Amino acid sequence: MKLIDNMTVRMSWGLVLLMFTSLILVLSALGFYAVSDTGAVDEKAGLVEAGIFLVLGVTFITIALVLWGVTVNVIRPLERAVGHFERMAKGDLSGAVEKRGNNEIGRLFAAMDHMQQSLGRTVGKVRQGGQTIHRHSQEISKGNTDLSSRTEQQAASLQETASSMEELTSTVSQNADNARQASQLAVDASHTARRGGEVVSEVVGTMRGINDSSHQVSEIIKVIDSIAFQTNILALNASVEAARAGEHGRGFAVVAEEVRNLAGRSSGASKEIRGLIEDSVARVTEGTALVDRAGQTMEAIVSAVQRVSDIMDEIAAASQEQSHGIGQVNQAVTQMDQVTQQNAVLVEQAANAASELEREAEQLHTAVATFRLGSQSSEPVSDFRTDTATANHRHDDDAELARWMPQLVGKADHQSNRTARSSASPDEDWSSF
Structure with a gap:
């Protein structure tokens, strides 16, 4: 069975071509022999006929074995691969990909397993990033709210x-x-x-x-x-x-x-x-x-x-x-009043950006929530509104958020000019992802 699993498509078609070439050579040899010595052929007609049937039988058996090997080693694994791809297209990354041989199909399954694990890790990071963005956006929104209140006062x-x-x-x-x-x-x-x-x-x-x-x-x-x-x-x-x-x-x-x-x-x-x-x-x-x-x-x-x-x-x-x-002093107080008014406007804009960022984080979590991850794809992800990260991991998340924040805030500033987006299906989420 291991030989069948390791049989490559090139090897299968090579055996088929070898058998057809052998059959053609045998039949050609018998034809030349019959043309050169007709009497000997008549005397050994039964033996020749038996040889031909033997060659044909071996050929058909070889072809049957090759077809069976191709079916077992190519068609069925491809059908299972299609099933795996359809499952991943629906967002299920928790299924285990079987290990096969070293042939083309085996490398295909290995690549598919590697792709599933990579997607799982990516989705896990996106989930954690969404949690981090949501948590920090809540903190920013709360801080901006407090700052806005103090600025107004x-x-x-x-x-x-x-x-x-x-x-x-x-x-x-x-x-x-x-x-x-x-x-x-x-x-x-x-x-x-x-x-x-x-x-x-x-x-x-x-x-x-x-x-x-x-x-x-x-x-x-x-x-x-x-x-x-x-x-x-x-x-x-x-x-x-x-x-x-x-x-x-x-x-x-x-x-x-x-x-x-x-x-x-x-x-x-x-x-x-x-x-x-x-x-x-x-x-x-x-x-x-x-x-x-x-x-x-x-x-x-x-x-x-x-x-x-x-x-x-x-x-x-x-x-x-x-x-x-x-x-x-009155002029300085007037300038401070103007600056404070401008700060109040900026704080309000920052609060709106933080709220928009929080909504974007929720939409991001909703988009990746359709994916089901296996235990080996990523670490277990807690509830979206629960903070379970350690201090070091939070520090890394803060650094990552600091890198993402300018783009996210810029996106949130322009979000008010866009129309409301309709809810996307899992297939559309997978396509956009």
Whole structure:
């Protein structure tokens, strides 16, 4: 039987050709022998006939053996091979391929067994890849969902911050304007106070001049008082001399009396004027002291107003710098808000891509789920949503996913523009695979 299994098609057809060649040679030899020696042929006709029937019998037996060998070694194995191919076409890769000899059919079965094992390993890897893609797409989708939520919260916070910064910018700008106005008012007040100080200084000078004039008037009044006193003495002397003269000096006595009255009146008036002058001098002295104190107060006010003006200038400059800095912060917050909005859009696109990738992984698993794998084709595959890989294998899956991710994400981005695909039959899945 092993000889039949190892019999090749070339060997079978070689035996058939050899037998037909031998038959033709024997028949040709008998024909030439009959033509050359007719009498001998007639004498040995029975022997020749027996030889011919023997050759024909051997030929037919050989042909029958060859046909049986071809049937057993070629036709039936081909029928079994067709059955194996039909089974594999339906997705069943679990069947065992029998081992045959080293002929063409045996090599065909060996190649078919190798192909089935390769397909089994490939389908197993595709299943594991689909599980890995599905698992990671779920993780990516979950992460993108969380990131999208946090990005939306951050965007809302940035919008509130931007609104607050705008209000703060407006307030600081208004404060800067108020500070500038206050600084200008302080400068004006400083100028006014300085002019007031100058006026007070002039008033002090005027009061001092009045005081000096009052002293001069007092001296003049003293001179007038002295003259009135001397006039009174002269009038008294004149009255004494008139009394001595008697009747002749009576008129002169009247004149002397009138002069003495005028001198008395002049002395009284000068005393009153001197009292008024002294009171005016006292009042002028007191006013001068008050004006001096007012001048000192005005100088202090001018100094304080100048300090206030300097401080208001510093406040205005600081408010201006603060307004400029807050404007830059507001611009940065606005840019952050725009970037956050763009990130939110990108995160949403990534979430959609992850969802599409998950659907593609499910479709991939559905496509390869029709294949039934044998125990030797691949390792046992767990449920599609169960993670049974080890840490090292997960690391390998992560690396493989990192290589596949750009193509898969690109495919997911364009998936929304495609129409819905109909469910494929197992034969179509096998064809696409």
